[in-house]
Amino acid sequence: MATVLVETFQQSQKNVQKHKQLIGKLSKAHSRCQDCSGFNQEFFSCTLHAMAVFNREPAVERVLDFAVQFAMTTFAEEGDRNVFSFLLAKVMESNSSRDKGIRMRSMEIVKKMLDRLEDDAELDVDVCEELTDMLLIRLNDKIPAVRCQAALALSRLQDPGDPDCSIQKAFQRAMILDSSPDVRKTVLSHIFVRPDTIEIILSRTRDIKDLVRRTAYEVLAQRVIIRSLTIAQRRGVLSQGLADRSEIVRKACTAQLLPAWFKQCESDFVQYLKRMDVEGEDEWVEKSVMVLIETQSPAELVAGFLDYEECSQLLSSIRQEGGEPNADAAALTPETVFYWRCLCQHLRGLGSAAEEFLDQILPEGARLCPYLLRLVQDTGKSSVCDDEDDSMRVFVLQQLFKIAALLDFADEAGRRQLKDSVCKLLPMDNVPGALVPMLATCLRAVESSHDARMETLLEVISDIHVPLNEQTLDADQLHATLANMSLSVENVPLEALLKCLLVLQELLLDVTQPSLSPPLQALTDTLVLPCVQVTDPVIREAAVKCLGLCCLLSLNFARQHLLLFLQALEVDVECVQMTALRVVLDLLHTYGLNSFELKSAKPSADGDDDTAADAGAEKADEDGENEGEEASDQKSKIANNILSIVSRFLDSQNDELCHIAMLGFAKLLLAGRLVSSKILLRLFLLWFNPACDDDLMLRQMLASFFPVYASASRYNQEQMASILVPALTTVWNAPDNSPLAFINVNDLTQFLVEFSDARQLRSKPVATEDLQEQSVHEDLAVKIANKLLTDDDDIDERTLCRVLSLLHVTPSSSVSEELKALDTQLLEVVADKMALRYLAKFRANICGSGKVTKSRTSAKTPMRSRPTPARRTTTRTATRSVVAKKAIVEDSDEDSENAADEEVADVASSPVAPRQKLSRGCKSQSNLVEKQLIFSSSSEEESEPDLSDD
Numbered sequence: 001m002a003t004v005l006v007e008t009f010q011q012s013q014k015n016v017q018k019h020k021q022l023i024g025k026l027s028k029a030h031s032r033c034q035d036c037s038g039f040n041q042e043f044f045s046c047t048l049h050a051m052a053v054f055n056r057e058p059a060v061e062r063v064l065d066f067a068v069q070f071a072m073t074t075f076a077e078e079g080d081r082n083v084f085s086f087l088l089a090k091v092m093e094s095n096s097s098r099d100k101g102i103r104m105r106s107m108e109i110v111k112k113m114l115d116r117l118e119d120d121a122e123l124d125v126d127v128c129e130e131l132t133d134m135l136l137i138r139l140n141d142k143i144p145a146v147r148c149q150a151a152l153a154l155s156r157l158q159d160p161g162d163p164d165c166s167i168q169k170a171f172q173r174a175m176i177l178d179s180s181p182d183v184r185k186t187v188l189s190h191i192f193v194r195p196d197t198i199e200i201i202l203s204r205t206r207d208i209k210d211l212v213r214r215t216a217y218e219v220l221a222q223r224v225i226i227r228s229l230t231i232a233q234r235r236g237v238l239s240q241g242l243a244d245r246s247e248i249v250r251k252a253c254t255a256q257l258l259p260a261w262f263k264q265c266e267s268d269f270v271q272y273l274k275r276m277d278v279e280g281e282d283e284w285v286e287k288s289v290m291v292l293i294e295t296q297s298p299a300e301l302v303a304g305f306l307d308y309e310e311c312s313q314l315l316s317s318i319r320q321e322g323g324e325p326n327a328d329a330a331a332l333t334p335e336t337v338f339y340w341r342c343l344c345q346h347l348r349g350l351g352s353a354a355e356e357f358l359d360q361i362l363p364e365g366a367r368l369c370p371y372l373l374r375l376v377q378d379t380g381k382s383s384v385c386d387d388e389d390d391s392m393r394v395f396v397l398q399q400l401f402k403i404a405a406l407l408d409f410a411d412e413a414g415r416r417q418l419k420d421s422v423c424k425l426l427p428m429d430n431v432p433g434a435l436v437p438m439l440a441t442c443l444r445a446v447e448s449s450h451d452a453r454m455e456t457l458l459e460v461i462s463d464i465h466v467p468l469n470e471q472t473l474d475a476d477q478l479h480a481t482l483a484n485m486s487l488s489v490e491n492v493p494l495e496a497l498l499k500c501l502l503v504l505q506e507l508l509l510d511v512t513q514p515s516l517s518p519p520l521q522a523l524t525d526t527l528v529l530p531c532v533q534v535t536d537p538v539i540r541e542a543a544v545k546c547l548g549l550c551c552l553l554s555l556n557f558a559r560q561h562l563l564l565f566l567q568a569l570e571v572d573v574e575c576v577q578m579t580a581l582r583v584v585l586d587l588l589h590t591y592g593l594n595s596f597e598l599k600s601a602k603p604s605a606d607g608d609d610d611t612a613a614d615a616g617a618e619k620a621d622e623d624g625e626n627e628g629e630e631a632s633d634q635k636s637k638i639a640n641n642i643l644s645i646v647s648r649f650l651d652s653q654n655d656e657l658c659h660i661a662m663l664g665f666a667k668l669l670l671a672g673r674l675v676s677s678k679i680l681l682r683l684f685l686l687w688f689n690p691a692c693d694d695d696l697m698l699r700q701m702l703a704s705f706f707p708v709y710a711s712a713s714r715y716n717q718e719q720m721a722s723i724l725v726p727a728l729t730t731v732w733n734a735p736d737n738s739p740l741a742f743i744n745v746n747d748l749t750q751f752l753v754e755f756s757d758a759r760q761l762r763s764k765p766v767a768t769e770d771l772q773e774q775s776v777h778e779d780l781a782v783k784i785a786n787k788l789l790t791d792d793d794d795i796d797e798r799t800l801c802r803v804l805s806l807l808h809v810t811p812s813s814s815v816s817e818e819l820k821a822l823d824t825q826l827l828e829v830v831a832d833k834m835a836l837r838y839l840a841k842f843r844a845n846i847c848g849s850g851k852v853t854k855s856r857t858s859a860k861t862p863m864r865s866r867p868t869p870a871r872r873t874t875t876r877t878a879t880r881s882v883v884a885k886k887a888i889v890e891d892s893d894e895d896s897e898n899a900a901d902e903e904v905a906d907v908a909s910s911p912v913a914p915r916q917k918l919s920r921g922c923k924s925q926s927n928l929v930e931k932q933l934i935f936s937s938s939s940e941e942e943s944e945p946d947l948s949d950d
Contacts (some may be wrong), residue, residue: 002042011314012066013059023070032574036080037220043067043083044090051094051109054101062103069114075121075450088113088127095134100143101374107138107149107480114156130158136170144180151183155190157567172200181209188215190919193223202229205237210246217241223452231277234261239284242291254291262292270308273335279395282338289342290297298357305343305361310336318363332375334392337399347695365407365414369421394434401438403443419446423456426503429495433502440506450512457507458519461527461883464500494536500527501542508549516554524557532564537573544568544576548583555595558587562596566645574654581657584646585664592673593639604619613843613882643676650682659697662686666705670712681723685730691739710755711762714776721756721780724749724803727789733798745799753806756780777807778815781842785822788796789829797830811848820845 008026012019033039050063067087074083091106110131113877117123123131135157138150151174159165171191178184183331188204191197201224204216217237226234241253242811248577265271269289276285293301306312314332347358363371376397422443431439440457447453504523516524524547531543548565551558568580587596649661665683668674686692687702710720727748734740754760756776784800809819823843830836 002548005042005046009063013063016062019066019069022072027073037572039171040080040083040086044087047885051102051105054104064109064112068109068116071113072116076242092131092134095138100146101178103138103141104143104146104149107146107153108923109152111149114153124390132167137164137171139174144183147180147183151186151190158192158193160192171443172197174749175200175204185212185215188212188219189230198224198228202237202784204232205240210249213244213249214252217249221256224263225273226261234276235284238288242284242287256891258288258291269339270335273338278334278338279392286342290346293342293346298350298354301343302357302360311340315361315363319367332396337396341403344403344406344803362406365411365418368404369417372404373421373424376428394432397435398438401442405442409446415446418442420708426460436502436722437506439565444510453510454507457503461500461503461523464496487729494539497531497539498542501531501546504516504546505549508546511553514553516557536574541576541579542584544579548586551587552590555591558591559596569645578657579659581649581660589667590670593642596638596642613733647679650686655695662698663701664700677719677722681720681726682724687744689739690742694739711760714761717756717758720752721776724752724780728799749799749803753803756806759808775810775813776814778809781807781809782815785826790826798835801835805838805841809845811846837936
């Protein structure tokens with residue numbers, strides 16, 4: 001019998017087509033066998049040979065399939081003749097083997113056996129419970145392949161009707177905590193969809209691995225109906241999928257999820273839009289509709305649009321002269337008008353190929369413009385829309401005006417009629433402020449002359465603020481009217497003031513010449529500045545925005561009103577603070593900090609500048625040096641005062657204010673308008689701050705900024721290297737109740753070493769010879785070695801020595817001899833064994849006897865944890881403001897007391913930091929973004945690093 005079994009198993013691994021014949025042959029031998037116990041033992045022995053192979057081999061897979069198929073033929077047998085029960089028992093015994101191959105193959109055999117069971121098959125309760133417990137243990141195996149097979153086997157044992165199902169709970173933990181993307185993907189594919197698992201499935205759409213994210217979208221498309229998700233969840237899934245950085249994830253969203261949801265809505269665009277709530281932020285909804293529209297031909301789209309009774313009724317009413325908008329209330333729904341606008345926009349984008357189809361659904365301007373006028377006139381008064389009906393009407397009007405902007409303006413009559421309609425609508429009381437930007441867009445579409453648009457908008461502002469009883473004024477009379485406008489705004493309705501400011505914003509955004517014209521200057525004095533003092537915060541916010549736009553047109557005007565913006569940052573409400581903060585950062589980005597310095601020379605009391613200049617000429621030579629120092633101090637003081645006010649918002653408890661400040665400083669640093677290692681240090685510690693782990697916007701913005709900034713120029717890399725020691729000092733000195741105490745210093749130094757590596761520069765190719773002369777790492781190595789030799793403070797010498805081992809040092813560089821001498825001195829000072837191993841690696845890099853340690857930033861995603869157990873148990877009670885107070889650390893070196901990190905330099909006056917045109921993207925950016933987007937909370941215990949050469 002043993003010979004028959006061996007021959008049968010040998011033949012089974014060659015060809016799958018012979019399995020049926022071999023199973024029949026082995027079944028006859030099994031039926032004639034008298035010693036079933038010996039047969040079973042020999043059968044498992046043959047199977048065990050294949051189980052010992054861990055790698056995927058076709059022959060092994062055929063043998064296991066054959067063994068399971070034969071065992072299933074004896075499922076109904078009793079006693080020893082039941083090979084199925086015997087094989088299952090043996091496999092369960094083998095699950096605790098020390099061999100990873102046997103453990104994995106055991107799970108695989110169990111999975112195959114359970115898959116081949118009929119739906120009505122029954123297992124003994126004790127066997128089923130024992131099998132479940134065994135598989136749950138293997139779900140936590142240290143080998144990912146074993147965990148994957150255990151998850152596949154457990155999928156058949158789930159009980160979707162049991163809310164306390166242990167397998168469901170284990171699957172939920174694995175999807176969140178498992179470190180292997182293969183395990184997360186496997187569990188995600190096989191977990192039963194229930195209300196308590198939908199949220200976890202949605203979280204996998206933000207997984208670090210694109211394959212897991214793609215699987216999440218496939219599961220949502222195949223097993224989750226759109227009605228089971230909230231509107232916020234639907235919109236979130238769409239926005240993430242359509243904007244994903246991976247092509248396969250975007251394809252899964254557009255090719256599987258969107259068609260599945262569209263089919264669940266009976267392939268009806270209006271029904272689909274009702275599931276999405278188009279009145280909210282419609283950017284991603286519009287993109288999803290455009291994706292669905294692009295899958296159909298223009299003829300099918302137009303035919304389907306005209307089949308809608310509401311749409312055909314609306315078109316007929318518009319094309320019929322004298323049509324009443326009130327009769328179209330049922331058709332004027334947000335979904336219908338939104339779909340109409342998207343379809344018109346799509347057909348317009350196709351050009352002349354779809355012109356005939358566009359004419360069928362887009363009415364003439366001579367019909368559409370009067371209809372819009374009547375519709376606005378029938379709208380109730382509302383400049384500020386609060387209730388749901390008014391907001392819906394505003395949304396419908398916005399979509400209709402966007403459709404009007406798509407009209408064919410080759411028709412002079414239609415273009416003139418649309419311009420007249422816009423000019424009539426803007427001053428109307430029942431036109432809400434939300435329509436002003438859309439009306440301004442229509443005006444720009446029909447009026448190509450910039451001066452004519454300016455005159456039109458100025459006249460609208462005059463009509464709103466001081467009604468002119470439909471008088472026609474020429475340009476000079478209009479400018480005189482604006483100049484004589486009353487300075488008092490107390491008697492003017494708030495709605496009128498708000499609309500004036502909104503129109504003025506559109507006017508300022510349309511200015512092409514960087515200068516403040518007399519009419520704009522008059523409006524600023526008579527309208528904007530008085531509105532800044534109005535008690536209503538909405539009016540003040542709009543006035544501050546207008547004032548900021550004016551400041552962007554004139555430097556002198558910006559100097560005059562900078563103090564007003566800083567005052568708003570100090571004392572005003574949050575909405576005004578946000579606008580003022582954006583204005584200040586834009587001004588600094590446009591003009592630079594040096595543009596706002598005070599004049600150091602004072603005019604004479606009698607105003608005779610020439611006399612004062614002659615009198616001071618003789619003394620100029622004697623006091624020139626002192627005056628230069630005073631001017632420099634004054635300049636630095638003003639710049640630091642501005643930055644101190646603005647930088648306080650990096651610690652704000654309001655996330656939006658923090659985001660604005662952080663993004664503004666990132667732009668200033670990237671453009672070279674700001675040179676400050678203090679600000680750079682604060683941004684870097686914000687990125688690693690565990691208190692900000694839940695702030696995805698902050699982490700993603702900083703994860704995109706630092707790689708681009710560091711790879712832009714050598715000077716930027718020097719700035720990144722200069723914050724390494726202060727960053728470490730901040731973390732080391734952080735109190736136990738500070739979130740900074742939980743930062744992993746190894747991860748922090750790993751990223752700073754990567755960011756300061758000259759090989760990462762992308763502004764120009766760096767040759768090997770250039771590396772020998774221009775290495776930031778070599779300068780950093782000298783600085784760290786001197787700190788280890790001279791600093792008496794309590795520092796972590798192991799961390800600093802590890803940094804030395806990671807630096808890229810060229811053996812033939814000019815400082816190699818100096819580094820060798822420092823290394824010799826370090827051997828006499830350093831006592832830690834691990835630190836000595838790091839120094840040995842550093843010595844090998846200097847001497848060229850070993851490979852330079854590669855940066856492992858892209859190889860391993862760092863987990864933000866601290867290896868000290870005592871600090872891990874400390875409750876994170878500190879807020880962002882506490883972190884910020886610890887974030888600014890002065891370098892203790894004497895040479896850096898008055899260095900550039902205490903000064904702020906504008907690029908125009910700093911030859912060290914030239915502005916550079918940066919190309920998009922970064923070689924290591926995707927790895928860093930993945931660092932910030934990881935959602936798996938499992939972490940590996942920190943072990944001694946392998947210092948051997950890779």
